[in-house]
Amino acid sequence: MEALAALAQGFAVALTPVNLAWAFAGVFLGTAVGVLPGLGPALTIALLLPLTFSVPATSVFILFAGIYYGAMYGGSTTSILLNTPGESATIVTALEGNKMAKRGRAAPALATAAIGSFVAGTIGTLGLTFLAPAVVEFALKFGPAEYFALMILAFVTVSAVLGNSAVRGLTALFFGIWLGLIGIDLQTGQARFTFGLPELTDGINVIVVAVGLFAVGETIFLALHPQNTGGQVLQVTGSLMMSAEDWRRSWKAWLRGAFIGFPIGAMPAGGAEVPTFLSYYLEKKLSKHPEEFGSGAIEGVAGPEAANNASAAGVLVPMLSLGLPTSATAAIMLSAFQSYGINPGPLLLQSQPELVWGLIASLYVGNVMLLVLNLPLVGLWAKMLTIPTPLLYGGILVFATIGTYGISQSPIDLFLLYAIGALGYLMRRFDFPTAPVIIGMILGPLAEQEFRRAMTISQGDLSVFVTHPIAAFLLALAVLALLGPHVARLARRAKAA
Amino acid sequence: MLPPSSHRAPAWAETLLGLGVLGVAAVVGIDTWRAPGGPGYSQVGPTAFPYGTAAALAVLGVLLTLEGWRGGWRDPDTEAELGHPSWRGLAWVALGLAVNAALIPWLGFILSSTVLFACVARGFASDRPARDLAVGFLLAFVAWFGFARLLSINLGPGLIEGYF
Structure with a gap:
């Protein structure tokens, strides 16, 4: 029960007026960016990274975590009312949620999403509270070889396993790794890929890459293909109360969603999309009303919404206990840690208990705030959806300028931002995932560091990756995840021939 | 999964994109090769990861180019929804x-x-x-x-x- 004592300390940090204010700002902002199409938590946290220079670490992470959780709530509102998923993790919510709204049942759909998010977010945060210290115990045994193997596994799963194409995912990943290598190599002082430009010696800032890919790329895409904007915002009518029938059909779906979402989020694979799809299919299978699926079944909203919030909590487990980000948002949070000179990893819980437990406690608090924000205030969020598209994207680019120009007041950063924005457009247009770029950029240099440490210890002997059982196991998993589907396909083809 | 597509016409945009990735691989490889040796000593030097990245991008570039040459990977339905570019x-x-x-x-x-x-x-x-x-x-x-x-x-x- 050490975790409970530590958590009590965390609440003492999270409940100070200043940190409550930061948590509120975070969940409010998070809900807003979750609601607005084109803005997401990764982009918002990237834009706010300069805060790390002027605000204490604990407050900043409470803010960021609030944004992260809030966006999960807000995204569902957009999915239900506009049928345009606000976030990739709420694609499934749009399937049933928007159908419910079209039949005049927007209010119960929003309510089951918000309450389910609260239930699952709280279960997920409980999971984080008890699992993170346990993972730390285990991870203290890890040496550089094990870390390197774990990072390789994460690289493979985030780029090759999730998503439409392993080749395109890996291309995005290696491009990101290359971006991460640009600048002075800290171990030898060697400049890499600076092309003679002094601006590049410190490396490319992750803000520029994240904002370029997510904000500028998206804006260019929608300016060129305006058919993809807009859509009709459905009205919320009637009371937000769910009927007894709605409750009866929702609560099991919430719990099942939470227990699917949290473990999948906590695995080194991460990702909030997979658990939402799994939950959807499970609910469809278990439902007593399978015929309603496709025309607005409440379980199809309750389960996936719970799953995506629980997985958001799950992603924080490898992030806080291993320093391993498995989503673009987590990768940008990791770079915020780096900007404070803090290395997330097993020692973080011991060296920064106030920060970690304050952060975890604020997640409980944030969840309560979000429930209050999202139920009675849902009308306000629905109004945000009626902001005219020209003003929305004009505003997004103004904030993109702040995030980038605030780094060093250099127009060169702005040109780099636009170049990466053009690339982001191409990636969107040709179906390349963008999250692996960010993850590769942040995690690539860390993987290189662990690899070199492992080689220094073993005096250049590569066999450590095979002789250390944990490292060998993790690498074998990575190879299996990468090649397994191809081998299976070849086997099938050979059988058919 | 698309059916075997060797008979489809090359998709020029995708082919070019694949060649572009190959180009990036070449830049990464050549720039690493031309860089002067660093002053520090370590078991694994500052060029190992860059060479690895260049090699991986080269392989992926070839795969993308081939896929583009054989008809590309974009879904025609999604393409139709995009409409005329503005x-x-x-x-x-x-x-x-x-x-x-x-x-x-x-x-x-x-x-x-x-x-x-x-x-x-x-x-x-x-x-x-x-x-x-x-x-x-x-x-x-x-x-x-x-x-x-x-x-x-x-x-x-x-x-x-x-x-x-």
């Missing part, structure tokens, strides 16, 4: 971005962002430039005040920033 929209957005980057050191963040905002809004088919300039100015001012004054993030000097 070059006018792109031109306005690009103009806004270029003006912003060129003028921000002289005009300052607030005025430069106002122009950017109005241009982007125009690119998204707004026909009310006066409203866009007004809203843009208000937003840029509030954002500047919040970030530069309340959160002390340096957004540089400008024509009107000094008065607040």
